[in-house]
Amino acid sequence: MQLTITGHHVEVTPALRAYVTEKMQRLSRHFDKVVTVDVILNVEKHTQLAEATVNAGGRTLFANDNADDMYAAIDGLADKIDRQVRRLKDRLRDHHHEKPDYQAAENI
Template sequence: MNLQLTGHHLEITPALREYVLSKFSRISNHFDHVIDVKVTMSVEKLAQKVEATLHVPGNDLHATCSDENMYSAIDMLTDKLDRQVLKHKEKHGDHHKSGGAVKHQLSS
């Protein structure tokens, strides 16, 4: 997984980079085929804003979250992206795996 972090009116500290990496590793545990992740962190007056785009085969997933605290905004963002990845995984999963069991039940 290629992770690109960008700060807008914000310096990306090593602690912030490690926190983002640890949170996005959970997403890569759920779905192995994440190609690229672009994360943009910005400060707008009193709000800390985080945007991310995940490039997965067949789709691009995008989410935006803002909060007073950057770390809680990252938490909300990864939760939102995790739900999107699981939904994408369900849609594009192999639908033919359980086909034999239904035919076997109908013929009995």
């Protein structure tokens, strides 16, 4: 998994970089086909914004979150994007794999 962290109007400190890396490692634990993760940390007035674009399994997922604290915004972002990745994995795994119920068809 390739992780890119960018800051707009905020300096990406080693602590922020380590925190984002730790949170985004959950994605590769839940779904092994995560190729790239691009995270943008932004500050607008008093709002801290965190955005992520994930390329996984041939799909592109996007999530963003804002909070008063950058760490809280990163936590919310990680939860949102993790939920999307798990949902994508479930969709890919369960796609057309149901066995037809032949007994129900015979009873009609």
